Amino acid sequence: MSLLEFADRPPWPWQMPAWQLLSEARRSGTLAHAWLLHGNPGAGRSEFAREFANCLLCEAPVDDRACRRCRSCLAGGAEHHPDLLLVAPEEGKKDIGIAQIRDLTEFLGLGSFAGQGRVAIIDRAERLTMAAANALLKTLEEPAEKAWLLLGTAHPGSLLATIRSRCRLLPLPGPDHETAAAWLGEHPAIEQHGARQRLHELLEIHGGQPLSCLAELGSGKASGFIELRQLLIGLLQGGATVRQAAEAGAKIGEAATFAHLSRLVTILVRGLVKGLAGDESWHGAGNRALAEALPNQNAQAQLRVLLDFQQQVATAGKLLAGPGNPNAQLLLEATFRHWQRQARPRD
Numbered sequence: 312m313s314l315l316e317f318a319d320r321p322p323w324p325w326q327m328p329a330w331q332l333l334s335e336a337r338r339s340g341t342l343a344h345a346w347l348l349h350g351n352p353g354a355g356r357s358e359f360a361r362e363f364a365n366c367l368l369c370e371a372p373v374d375d376r377a378c379r380r381c382r383s384c385l386a387g388g389a390e391h392h393p394d395l396l397l398v399a400p401e402e403g404k405k406d407i408g409i410a411q412i413r414d415l416t417e418f419l420g421l422g423s424f425a426g427q428g429r430v431a432i433i434d435r436a437e438r439l440t441m442a443a444a445n446a447l448l449k450t451l452e453e454p455a456e457k458a459w460l461l462l463g464t465a466h467p468g469s470l471l472a473t474i475r476s477r478c479r480l481l482p483l484p485g486p487d488h489e490t491a492a493a494w495l496g497e498h499p500a501i502e503q504h505g506a507r508q509r510l511h512e513l514l515e516i517h518g519g520q521p522l523s524c525l526a527e528l529g530s531g532k533a534s535g536f537i538e539l540r541q542l543l544i545g546l547l548q549g550g551a552t553v554r555q556a557a558e559a560g561a562k563i564g565e566a567a568t569f570a571h572l573s574r575l576v577t578i579l580v581r582g583l584v585k586g587l588a589g590d591e592s593w594h595g596a597g598n599r600a601l602a603e604a605l606p607n608q609n610a611q612a613q614l615r616v617l618l619d620f621q622q623q624v625a626t627a628g629k630l631l632a633g634p635g636n637p638n639a640q641l642l643l644e645a646t647f648r649h650w651q652r653q654a655r656p657r658d
Contacts, residue, residue, distance in 0.1 A: 320376075321355055321362040323522075324494055325486035332481070333363055334375035343479040344454035347436070349467040350483030352570065353520030357434045359483060360461045364395050364430040367459060383425040393424040396431040400438055406634050407433065409442040416450045419458040428457035436462040437469040440634045444471050451477040469633050485520050495521040504528045518574050535563030536571045540597055543575065544604045546651045553651060557643040565639040569628035572646070575601065576621045583614050616653050623649045 322330035329348075336342040350356050365377035369384055377384050386392050396418045400407055415431050423429055433439070439447065450460070451474065462478060464470065486494065491514055498521075501507050506528060516536040517523035542559055545551030560568035578598050605613050627642045 321359045323355055323486075325490055326355060326359055326483060329359070329481055329483055330363070330375070334366075337367065338375075342459065344458065345451050345460040345478040346462065347467060347470070347475060347478035347480050348461060348463045348483050349480065350465065351485050351518065351520070352465050352566075353517060353523035354483055354485035355522050356463050356465075356483050357432075358522075360432050360434060360463050361397075364392075364432060364459075364461065367430050368392055368394050368425060368427045370425065370427060383427055386425060394427065394429045396429075398431060398433040399435065405438065405636060406440045407435075407438045407443050408440055409446050412439070412443045412446040412450070415460075416446070419450065419455045419460070423457060428459065429455075430459045430461065432461045432463070434463040436464045436474075437466045437632050438634065439470070444474060448473055448477070466629065466632055469629065485518075488514065488519055491519050491521045495524055498525065500525055500528050515578070516571075516574075518570070535559075535567055536574065537597065538563065539568060539571050540575055540601055542647075543572075543650060544601055546647060547604045547606075553644055553647045556647040557640060560643040560647070561640060565631055565643060566628070568643065569624055569631065569646070572624045573621065573628065576617050576624065579605075580614065580617050580621070583610050583617070619653055620650050 333342070333346075348356055348360055362377070365384065366372050366375065369377040370381035371378050379385075383392070383394075396415060398407060398411055398415055401411070415433075419429050419431055421429065448471070454460075460478075462470075462474075467475060467480070485491070492510060495501060495514065496507070496510055501510060506513060513524040513527070514521065517527070538559060539556075542551050542556045546553070546556060563571070575598070579602055582598075582602055605616070608616075623646055627646050630637045631639060631642060
């Protein structure tokens with residue numbers, strides 16, 4: 312059983328403002344038919360959407376939560392409820408196609424099995440193909456009665472402006488460091504895995520997202536963050552090649568690799584801007600080693616290098632996440648080659 316199953320169900324503390332907004336709209340009968348939930352991966356966006364779907368389909372919510380006892384709740388919950396449709400790329404495919412959106416439109420137009428309405432969730436809406444996105448517009452423009460659509464994405468700018476304009480936008484930011492540390496510190500998994508001394512390091516590795524920390528502890532797999540940090544050092548010092556770095560990134564996972572690289576660069580930029588690169592209590596020994604591996608230039612030149620690489624990582628990550636079928640291996644190689652070329656001292 313996943314450690315996430317032992318955690319309290321959403322909404323978690325950092326999600327309460329968004330949950331209260333939705334709950335008030337539900338109680339007052341003013342809930343919009345389409346919502347765009349946007350926030351960083353690892354903050355619990357998909358879990359939030361499924362739990363709110365449970366609440367919408369529940370026959371007798373208690374304190375704005377699904378009761379877990381009524382016929383609707385016992386019908387299978389968010390995973391198997393006959394009035395809930397989860398839309399994601401089909402097995403072996405990267406994108407969400409037009410046929411899936413046509414099925415969604417038909418689903419929302421059917422009568423409700425339990426009588427509470429119907430809900431469809433597209434959690435990674437940035438994966439919609441152009442044809443699928445255009446087909447979705449018709450559903451947004453002509454919503455069925457007692458039918459709700461929850462779109463989720465970490466990249467709202469990747470969606471058509473016409474889709475965004477027809478949805479109520481709801482930001483789902485992750486917790487601040489203090490909230491994340493307090494919530495994670497109370498979780499039994501921290502003591503179970505002897506991770507209390509590593510709590511702040513785990514949060515840094517996972518971008519301040521406590522749910523991602525729990526998932527790593529539950530899987531027993533070490534994050535690729537540390538391995539990628541060493542590879543960036545190796546690329547600068549000659550201890551690693553671009554091909555080796557790209558192969559390691561593929562094993563970690565392309566999306567996770569770009570997320571880790573973005574975090575690493577953010578840490579270094581923050582250190583340069585705030586002048587804290589030598590403060591081990593803030594920066595961490597491993598991150599400080601990476602900062603010291605940078606060419607011995609002035610801080611302004613180093614900052615330009617880091618910001619340039621940050622743009623490269625962001626562009627590659629956006630290409631990978633968007634519709635289409637980019638060559639992930641080439642994206643990884645281009646990104647690591649860019650780091651090696653830009654961060655090495657000029658001859």
